[in-house]
Structures are given as C-alpha cells and as structure tokens.
Amino acid sequence: MSQNAKRLIYFAAPNTQLFSELGQQLAMFGFDFQVFDRNSALLAALHSNQVEALIIDEAGLLDTKAEQCLPLLKLLFKGPIVLASMGIEMVKQLEFLRTGVTDFISHPINLLTLIDRLDHLEEFKHIQPYKVLLLDDSDLAAKWASTALSGAGMKVKHLSDPLKIFDALDQFHPDLLLLDVYMPQCQGDEIAKLIRQRPQFDSIPIVFLSTETQRGRQLMARSMGGDDFLVKNMETEELIAAVTITAERYRTLRRWMMRDSLTGLLNHSHIIESLNREVARAHKELRPLSFAMVDIDHFKRINDLFGHSAGDRVIKSLSRLLKQSIPNPDAVGRYGGEEFALIWSDQPQLRAAQRTDELRSRFNELSHANNDGHFVATFSAGVAQLEAGMSAQDLIDAADQALYQAKAAGRNEVGLASRRKA
Template sequence: MNTFANTPPLLFGTAQRAAMEVLQAQLASYGIPNQVFTRKSALLAALHEQKAAAVVLDEAGLEDAGMDEVLPLLTRLFKGTVLCVAQDLPVVRQIALLRLGVSGFLSWPIDTQRLIDRLDQLEEAGKSNPYRVLVVDDSDVITRWVSSILQDAGMVVKVIHNPLEIFLALERFRPEIILMDVYMPECGGDEAARLIRQHPQFDSIPIVFLSTETSRGRQWQARSMGGDDFLIKNQESEELLASVSITAERYRRLRHWMTRDSLTGLLNHTNLIQQLELQIAAARLNSLPLCFAMLDIDHFKQVNDVHGHAIGDRVIKSLARLLRQATPSTELIGRYGGEEFAWVLPGLSQIRAAQRVDELRVAFSQLRHFSGSSTLQATFSAGVAVLRDGMTAAQLVEQADLALYQAKHAGRNQVGMAPPR
C-alpha cells in the first residue's frame, strides 16, 4: 500500500529555492508531495500538465515575474486555493491580492504544521458528501415532489410512509435532516418528533415539519414538541431546497464539533464506540466479517519529555493524517484517548486487517518529525481482533487491547492478533 498514492502535489512559486529545502523535506516526510518553481513559465506549465492540491506564491515574486503579473495568468489555469506567503502585509495590499485571486495568507518562515493543517482543512472542505434527507409523509404525491427536487440537487433521499418505522430508518439511514408531515393516520409528526427527542443519539437531528397547516399557533405548537422549522407544502422548489441545504449544513458542522477530537479531527472516544456498535450491527445483518484495531504510539511519554508537547502533538496529528489517508471513511477511525487510536475495519478477515494495519505501521515509522535542528522517528504497536458470535462491542475492544498488550510485550513496533476464542 502506498498511503500517499495519487496525492496531488503542493506547488510553490518563489525565487528563494534554497530557503524552501527544509520545508520541502518536512512536507515530504508527512507524505505531502511538493514542487518549487522559480520561474513563471515553469510554474504555469506545471499547472497546465497536472492537478495541484494548492499553490503557494511568494509575495516578493519569482525570478522573472512579480506577484501581480503571475496571479492573473495562474488563476486562468488553476481554480483551486492560492496562498500568499509574505511578512507584515498592509491590509490594503491584502485586499488587492484577494481581488486578484489569493485565497489566504501565510507568514515567513512558513510553519510546516500550520500549512499541513490548512491543507487538511481544504481537503475536508473539498469532499462533496451529499446531504442525507429522510422524508416521512403518507402522501405519494408529496414524497415524489420532495424527492425529485432534492435528488436533482444531488441529495440522498429516503422515503417512509409510516412514521412508526422511523426508528429503523434513523438507525440504518443516518439522516442529517428529517422532513416530516404533521398529520398522518398512524402517528402525528409532532408526536413522532417528541419520541425522537427522547433518544440521545437522535436528539440533535433537525426535524422540519412539512405540512399544509397555515395556522401559526398550530405551527408553533408542533415545533414545541421537537421540531426545528415549519415549511408549507407546495412552496417554491428553490425555497424548499435552500431551507433543507442550510439546515443540513448547520447540523453537519455542529455534529462535526460534537463528535470529533479537537486535535486530530478524528472521532472522539464516545462516538467511536457508537460507530463500532453500528458497524457490528451491520456486519451481523449482512453476515460479513468485522475487525477492530487498537494503535498505541510507542514510548510517547519520552517524546513529550525530550522534545516537548508541541512535537508530541505533531506526532499524534501525523498518525491521524495517515489514518485518514488509509481509510475510505473518517467514521471508521478515532482517537481512543491520549496517544491511542482505533480503527474499525469492516469486511476484512483478521489476517487481512492485520496486514492493513501493518502497512500503516511501516508508513508511520518512516515519517521524520522535525524538532529544532534534530529529527525523530516514532513507531506504534497495534492489536487486531475479529468479531465473533455473541461478542459485544466492549468484548471486541477488550480483545484488541489484549492483542496490543502482547505486541508491546513482544518488543513494540509490531502488530499483534487476538487468538481465536
């Protein structure tokens, strides 16, 4: 496994090639391919021939062209992020550069970790995951109308006509917004909302009532039972689409900060275990294998004691970044606590899961972390367990933890496998 395969490079445009050598080495050690160009023609040719993660331009310009000359030509070829690196730019100059196409600013000397964080934010923002909308209405006409509008906009829509089936849909579909009729024969939408709000795992999902009810008093009464908004049926499609998009995006951002570890951006401990339980249920439903891996950075206390907590944080973030690159979904990885991470591996046998973890172990051990004038390399130990009949999430975690202990006891920097029960 090449963890960094197909990663577009970061391109630099500057006349200071020698000053970039250390930064280039640091970025490469974190798995970020990068290239430096000192001439306008070479930079533009590179952008014409390949995709770039972002472009970083020196405000002082290149050897053969100033910043103001390069930017208009560059933005014709490249529609992505353009960062300007400078020192103490006046606000008037910053505004002028923004008008020319600059997306943001960096300071000399460039802080490697801050730049990496910026790239990770761009990567996350560039992921176009469609909103997931659950529509609950007993009318075929209304559900077809709503589904058509939202699906044409690229959203994923699931329809149920019986509100009594809503909890099964919530567990399996995991919507980011619920559109629900107020008046249904089996159960009123306001009653269903009230039931949903009794379950902590669903309590934050926005519920928007979709009804012919025009009485403001009745609308407020329904919202007081657990709804977040009230829309009238057969309104303009643009208004429906805008309301759903805004509400779903707000929920997505809120959920991100509620469920993620602030340092790494991975799932926090509580939500990782919730995700593991969901994956266990899905594995059993579909009769598929499931593995769980625990990873622990070796001798991490020594890293903090010798190099400081700032370097320790960089080591933690570098492993988190590798995990994101190696995993199709960030819902499968999390920071278990401290220097411990966890990885849910659905659909894999224990041997194949252990191979995946070991490939990551090798990639992590090859990273160089810079601490002043010196460098350090870190390793991790891991334990992998497979889900067996009758095993709970807690028992699966315990088995992976025992395998991790065995790997550490055997000398660290290796992957242990939990024995068959």
C-alpha cells in the same frame, strides 16, 4: 481521485530548497509535489497536470514577482492559490485577493498547519449532497417538495407510512427530516416526540411542513421536538433555502460532536459506536473483521523532554498519517490520550496486522520538530480478529492485550491477539 492516488501540490518560490524539504515531509501524508522557481516552467506544468493546490511565496519566482504572475495563473488554474508570507498588511492582502490569491499561510510554513489547510480545501470540494427524509401521506405534496429539493441537488427519500419512520432513519441516515403535521395514523408532533426519545436520532433536525398557518399551533408542534415550521404553499426557493441552512448547521454541529478537536478523528464514543456497527455487520454477513489498538511509545517522555506542544504535534502527525492511509473516516478514531483505534473491515488478522505494520514503518520515518532540532517517535499496536460469539468489547479487549504484549516485547512493533481454540 482513487484511494491510492497522491494529491499533487505545486510550490512556486525563488528558493526551491526550503519547499523541497517541506514537500518531502508532505509525501509521508499522501501528497506529491513539484517546486518551480521560474514562471514559464510553472505555466507549462499547469497545462499538463491535475493539481490540487498552488502555494506561492510572496516574493514570487526568480523571473517574476508574485503580483505579476498571479493574474495569468488564476486564468489557467481554477483551484486554490495559497500565498506564503512573513506577514503582510491588510491592504496588501486585499490586493493579492483581487489578483487571484484564495488563501494565506504564515511563512515559515508549519507542516501540520499546511496539511490542515489542504484537508479543509479538499473537504470543501467534495461536500456530499444533503439527504432529506420526507414523511408525508400526501403524494402530491411530497412530489412538490421532492422535485424542488432534488432539483437543488439533494437526495430525497419519501415515506408515506409514519409507522416505518425508525426503519427509514436507520437505513437512510438523513441530514434532515421533513415532517407533515397532519396524517391519518398519527400527528407529526407525536412522531417528533417519539424520535426525540431515542438518543441516536435526538440531534437530527426536524422541520415541519404543513398547511397549518396558525402561529400557536406551529409553536406547539415545534415544542414537541421540531426545529422549524414551513408552510406548504411557500415559494420553492424559500423551501430550498430553509432546508439547506438547517441541514448545513446540523452537519457542522454533528462533526464537532463526533470528532476529536485536536485530531479531527472520531472521538472515543463514536469510534466504539462505529465498531459496534461493523461487528454486527460482520456477524450477520459472515465477513472478516479485525481491530487494532495503536499507542505512541514513551509518550510521557516526549512531553517531558520536548514539551506538551511537541506531544500534540506528534499526535497530530500520527492522526494525519492514519487519516490519509485509511479512506473510510468512520474506521479510525482517537481512543484516548495517545491511543488510537483502527477498524479493518473485511480484513483477516494477518492482513490487518500487515497494513498496521506498514503504518508503523511510515510513522518511524516522520521527523518531528522541536526547539533543539528534530526527533522521531514510534508506536506499538495490537491486532485482533472477530470470532464467533465475540462482542465489540471482546474485540477491544483482545486487541488491547496484544498491544500490551507488543509493549512488553520492546515496543515499536505489532502484536497479534491469540485466536480462540475451536
């Protein structure tokens, strides 16, 4: 899917008005939608369009009950089919599962819950191959492991010189390090101990791969920083399974460590880490780089008037908008509270400000629900451009000052940091 392509969702229900209103809100988050109330029209559309998900009301359509149309829908459509229901018993849920439903969502549908579900389904479809760094001085053993893991769809990089391990970790960013124990220059457990002393690599799983069969020696190696110990003459299926399980657990834990729990965006420390990398790259390659600080206007008033749950929904709405509009997940983060940070790589200040202002305008159009109806929220932003000699903290300070100016000027606007005089 291209960066600007909208994700198409089909709704099927006897009453189209409710889903049409929901679809219009979804459109603000990068989705397109169509609503069908007749089975024949839905089936014809599935033949001609690429659809991300189908959401069907438990009542079915005007001319067909859900239980009757689901088997044929499942044959035509291989994507997720989500049933929107008021709450059905487990026995009925099992029946729907057997006729083609892949997921359930409560009716009336909460917009952000639906987007969460759709994002999860999208991420599941586009899981990147696991990256394995293999450190082994034996070409024969390395070829055996590389062939097995590559055949299972993983990306494998072989390194024979243990003294180059840190350069390889920096450049390859592996999900797992497969490490020989016995090498001419040093022992694998020594390498593991050195790796564990560097915070940026401390969480990477290390799996020893060796001919060593003595259990005591294996446990001693693991005590130096290893997560598992595999023997080289094992079955290839066992090697693939062990590496997959460990790499998958690492990715899950890493996501929870790096992401803000409410929004799913990079948390404070990791958005700064990402900015530091981009600043170093921009200085080295002489590329433009801009940075924006975004702050929701009158957020305390929103919490006071509508409650903290409404405030959380506003934060999630903005985070979804940012996530859908900025394809690089390492370029947007929750800086803290109601503040967000945007990294505009390869963008000069005016272009970054224009794109930030487009986001501001789109956020203004979102409607946020509360017990008394609906309300709108706005944000202010400050944008700064990296200049010669500036650090990441200098860039943050400049954007923060521009944000302060936008707030002082009346809010709901984008401020520009002053450029340094030559």
